[in-house]
Amino acid sequence: MNPKAGGLPNSLKPEINLEKLQKLVTEVMLPGRFILRPMNATLEILTDTLAWILGSHLIRRHFHLMLSGLVLFGPVLSFWASKYSIFANSNHYLYRKFLRSTWGWTCILTASLVAVISFSACRRFPLCLRHLSRLGVASWLWWGCRRLLTMLEDATGTCYEPVAAPQEAQSSDSAAQALLLLHEDQTKASCLRANMLWRGYEVSQDILILSFCCLLLVEEMSVFGQHLAQEKRLQRSPGAPCRLLFLLCAFLLLIWVLLLLCLLAYFPVWPAHQLGGALGYLGWRGLYQGWYRLNVSWGSPGLPGEGLFNHLS
Structure with a gap:
């Protein structure tokens, strides 16, 4: 052995055995496979069931009627809603x-699902962009509607500052209200920031966007069943990421319906909530039941799934 060499002799040097390493990796991954298989099977059963429900004729044709009935008669639940419930707190985590x-969550998850379904079905980038443009149109519609409603509220409303009533008046009439001092040239936002009172025409933008997002999610998710059928005919698997995206969209739809119920039951404002729901319905009706059904020559991006599964029918 050379005394100048600081290493071990060749007989004592560790050697890397690829077969032993591969066997070790297999033994480590084996328990993970037993855990992932039932989880993947549960995911498939759950997404297949939800795809069948959302793609059914009953949901696609009558979901807007169910949602309209919820918005119209939801305030009746306020008679049974407790003011001590956690959902009666406007600072609740969900709110x-x-x-x-609302629109940010809806746009991110729905756009991801639409992109994955479109690219998996046709592998054509222009057609994927065409289907994604539906969300761009909906975003522009929501932005324009919000600006228009804000301008309308500022133009028709009035800002008041509460003034304490004299003690004599309070003692003579306990039901007398405090005097109000009028403030002109105030917007609703600036009035509320100054802790003053705003009185005027109002449309609930929360109910509007929640109603519109619920209807949009059902429309975009309804074609997932056709996507599963196409993948089955091609003897391919949609994959866990695609199924997980669909499941997240379904969970988001459940959250929006829950928030809609909470607003109607715990914070009823008539008729602002009903007007907001009506505008959300009209927005969905004008897009998915109107413009999107027209030909491409009208600049229509088409309905969900249009041009993706026709060649397999």
Whole structure:
């Protein structure tokens, strides 16, 4: 042995055995496969069931009627809603994290699902962009509607500052209301920031966007059953990521319906909620039941699934 060499002799040097390494990796991954298989089977059963429900004739034809009935008669639930419930608190986690970013959550998850389904079905980038453009049109419609409603509220409303009533008046008439001092040239946002009172025409933008997002999600998710059928005919698997995206969209739909119920039951405002629901319905009706059914020559992006599964029918 050379005393100048600081390493081990060749007989004592560790050797990497690829067969032993591969066997070790297989033994480590074996328990994970036993865990992932039932989870994957559960995911397939759950997504197949939801795809069948959302793609059924009953849901596709009558979901808007169910939602309209909920918006119209939902305030009746306020007679049984407890003011001590956690949902009666406007600072609840659901309201803070989801209600103010309803369109953002809807757009991100729905766009991801539409992109995956479109590209898996046709492998054509222009057609994928065409289907994604439906969300662009809906975003523009929501932005324009929100700006228009804000301008309408500012033009028709009035800002008031509460003024304490004299003690004599309070003692003589306990039901007398405090005097109000009128403030002109105030917008609704600036008035509320100054802790003053706003009185005027109002449309619930929360109910509007929740109703519109529920209808949009059902429309976009209804073609997932056709996507599963196409993958089965081609003897391919949609894959866990695609199924997981669909499941997240279904969970988001459930959250929006829950928030809609909470707003109607715990914070009833008549007729602002009903007007917001009506505008959300009209937006869906004008797009999915109107413009999207027209030919491409009219600039229509088409209905969900249009041009993706025709060649297999």
